[in-house]
Amino acid sequence: MSRSIERQLHLIDFTVGSILRRKGKNGALLLVYTLVIFVLASVLFFTRSLRTEVAAVLKNSPDIIVQRTLTGRYQFIPVRYADSLRSIRGIASIAPRLWGYYYDGGFGANYTLMVPTIDTVQSGTIDIGSGIAKLRKIGIGDIVPLIGYDGNPQTFTVAHILADESALVSADLILMSEADYRVFSRIPEGYATDLILTARNPREFPTIAEKITRLLPDTRPIVKNEILRTYDAVFSWRAGIIMLLFTVVILAFFIFSFDKATGLSAEERKEIGILKAIGWETGDVLAMKFWEGIAISLVAFFLGAIIAYAHVFFGGGFLFAPILKGWSTLYPSFTLAAHVNAGDLFALFFLSVVPYTIATIAPAWRVAVIDPDAVMR
Amino acid sequence: MIDIRNVSKVFNTGRPNEFTAIAGISLHLSLQETTVLKGPSGSGKTTLLSLIGCMTRPTSGRIFIDNREITSLPERFLTGIRRTTFGFIFQRFNLLRGFTALENVMAPALPEGEKYAPLKKRAIDILGMLDLDHRYDAKAEWLSGGEAQRVAIARALINNPSIIIADEPTAHLDGKLSGEFLSIMEILKGEGKTIIIASHDPLVYESTLADRIVEIRHGEIGGDGALP
Numbered sequence: 358m359s360r361s362i363e364r365q366l367h368l369i370d371f372t373v374g375s376i377l378r379r380k381g382k383n384g385a386l387l388l389v390y391t392l393v394i395f396v397l398a399s400v401l402f403f404t405r406s407l408r409t410e411v412a413a414v415l416k417n418s419p420d421i422i423v424q425r426t427l428t429g430r431y432q433f434i435p436v437r438y439a440d441s442l443r444s445i446r447g448i449a450s451i452a453p454r455l456w457g458y459y460y461d462g463g464f465g466a467n468y469t470l471m472v473p474t475i476d477t478v479q480s481g482t483i484d485i486g487s488g489i490a491k492l493r494k495i496g497i498g499d500i501v502p503l504i505g506y507d508g509n510p511q512t513f514t515v516a517h518i519l520a521d522e523s524a525l526v527s528a529d530l531i532l533m534s535e536a537d538y539r540v541f542s543r544i545p546e547g548y549a550t551d552l553i554l555t556a557r558n559p560r561e562f563p564t565i566a567e568k569i570t571r572l573l574p575d576t577r578p579i580v581k582n583e584i585l586r587t588y589d590a591v592f593s594w595r596a597g598i599i600m601l602l603f604t605v606v607i608l609a610f611f612i613f614s615f616d617k618a619t620g621l622s623a624e625e626r627k628e629i630g631i632l633k634a635i636g637w638e639t640g641d642v643l644a645m646k647f648w649e650g651i652a653i654s655l656v657a658f659f660l661g662a663i664i665a666y667a668h669v670f671f672g673g674g675f676l677f678a679p680i681l682k683g684w685s686t687l688y689p690s691f692t693l694a695a696h697v698n699a700g701d702l703f704a705l706f707f708l709s710v711v712p713y714t715i716a717t718i719a720p721a722w723r724v725a726v727i728d729p730d731a732v733m734r
Numbered sequence: 735m736i737d738i739r740n741v742s743k744v745f746n747t748g749r750p751n752e753f754t755a756i757a758g759i760s761l762h763l764s765l766q767e768t769t770v771l772k773g774p775s776g777s778g779k780t781t782l783l784s785l786i787g788c789m790t791r792p793t794s795g796r797i798f799i800d801n802r803e804i805t806s807l808p809e810r811f812l813t814g815i816r817r818t819t820f821g822f823i824f825q826r827f828n829l830l831r832g833f834t835a836l837e838n839v840m841a842p843a844l845p846e847g848e849k850y851a852p853l854k855k856r857a858i859d860i861l862g863m864l865d866l867d868h869r870y871d872a873k874a875e876w877l878s879g880g881e882a883q884r885v886a887i888a889r890a891l892i893n894n895p896s897i898i899i900a901d902e903p904t905a906h907l908d909g910k911l912s913g914e915f916l917s918i919m920e921i922l923k924g925e926g927k928t929i930i931i932a933s934h935d936p937l938v939y940e941s942t943l944a945d946r947i948v949e950i951r952h953g954e955i956g957g958d959g960a961l962p
Binding site for chain 1: 781790809816817818822824832833842845846893
């Protein structure tokens with residue numbers, strides 16, 4: 358091993374010893390630092406994961422959804438409307454869709470009931486999402502009573518548990534046959550909840566939407582990109598609220614760390630003088646301070662990020678979820694799939710480790726360039 | 735040979751509190767001898783030691799060690815000379831609090847990048863030579879006055895310097911510990927080390943250790959002569 362590496366190892370060893378001498382002070386600093394990183398990383402992980410989940414949901418969602426409205430309020434849409442829309446150029450497919458929400462009072466959760474457009478479900482059976490299975494502690498073959506539109510319970514046998522590729526997509530989902538759903542919800546034959554359209558060219562979505570409104574004035578087309586934009590804005594806004602709340606904490610931390618790092622105590626100044634007097638170069642003193650800054654900020658960064666990861670992806674982000682998820686807390690609980698963006702982590706690293714390390718070195722440099730004979734006096 | 739030629743040191747130059755600590759001193763010190771710089775407080779002894787020990791640069795004049803001029807060297811080279819040529823024993827020992835005796839002794843050698851195991855062994859050996867091998871893992875603040883002094887001596891010896899510089903080494907020691915210090919210096923002198931001590935303690939400058947006494951007053955040499 359070269360002497361320069363050995364020298365750095367000696368300096369790191371010395372720095373660790375130096376940090377451990379002031380356990381209380383450095384421990385408190387590490388705690389506050391870790392807390393700040395934890396909050397920032399939690400919000401980053403949470404919003405990034407929600408956005409990725411939403412993008413996954415919308416990836417398989419129809420390009421355009423057509424709803425019918427009456428005086429601005431939602432109505433069932435006649436299936437025959439689909440025939441009128443087929444004349445619009447650029448539309449690849451049109452299909453009616455039956456779906457709705459179901460509130461399970463016993464468990465305080467909202468489910469999404471849906472008739473699948475591709476696969477079929479046998480009459481009298483349902484396929485359920487993993488969240489519902491977990492919440493109600495039920496499995497394949499179990500009988501589930503659901504309260505119909507008339508207030509009477511109807512029973513269904515669980516045929517499948519849906520694979521949870523994305524928990525947000527399927528956790529709250531119940532799939533049932535068209536016949537069962539019409540009986541259950543009293544949506545008459547010839548009507549659907551909405552129509553779903555696919556189009557060949559995404560750039561034509563706005564034009565198609567405009568033509569739909571012109572052709573069927575009592576309908577409201579919803580374009581996929583708009584939903585994505587809305588969700589994105591909502592999550593950014595919610596994340597912004599959290600960030601705003603913690604700005605005070607972050608500011609307090611910066612003042613604290615700046616004060617700690619920039620204001621060398623008389624004892625620290627004397628120590629730097631002794632080290633220089635016994636033969637340490639200015640560069641050695643700065644390297645020691647560099648390792649000190651790196652050690653504290655890196656440990657805080659990793660601790661904060663790891664705890665945030667566990668908090669968001671294993672603990673469901675219980676501290677911030679009520680603000681970040683909003684009304685969707687009525688869904689059965691689900692665990693977010695772990696989506697961590699390297700860019701986010703990199704930004705967090707640069708906003709935390711680098712400024713602190715520089716703030717540690719700067720004042721030491723001012724002291725280290727002074728002649729060491731001051732220590733003789 | 736340590737050759738000091740017309741060296742001056744002025745602090746706070748150009749300010750109202752400007753003062754001259756050393757005023758044009760010229761001095762030749764032989765190697766492998768013990769020189770005691772004698773004089774009252776504020777006479778300039780410590781400043782002269784700092785100048786010889788490459789801790790600060792003179793305002794004017796030149797200093798040569800073994801015919802090599804050190805005053806014009808860049809800071810990095812000056813530090814290298816300070817680390818390898820000189821061993822310092824400070825007035826208040828200046829041990830690093832919170833570190834063990836062993837860590838204090840090893841500290842001057844860390845920038846050399848020597849392997850840890852032989853460095854540690856050498857430090858323990860030096861502590862052993864000074865009867866401190868049983869206290870090597872004691873923190874600096876737990877050491878008694880005598881122990882702290884011997885750790886400071888061990889630290890000065892870790893890089894095997896040829897010149898030992900001690901500033902008022904007995905100022906905070908009782909007669910017994912002062913005697914111990916002088917005995918250790920006698921041993922080092924016997925090993926061929928050059929020793930330069932600044933002191934106004936008669937116990938030091940009247941001891942058999944001193945080969946030469948240089949008296950300093952008001953930054954100038956007041957009396958200089960080899961002992962008979």
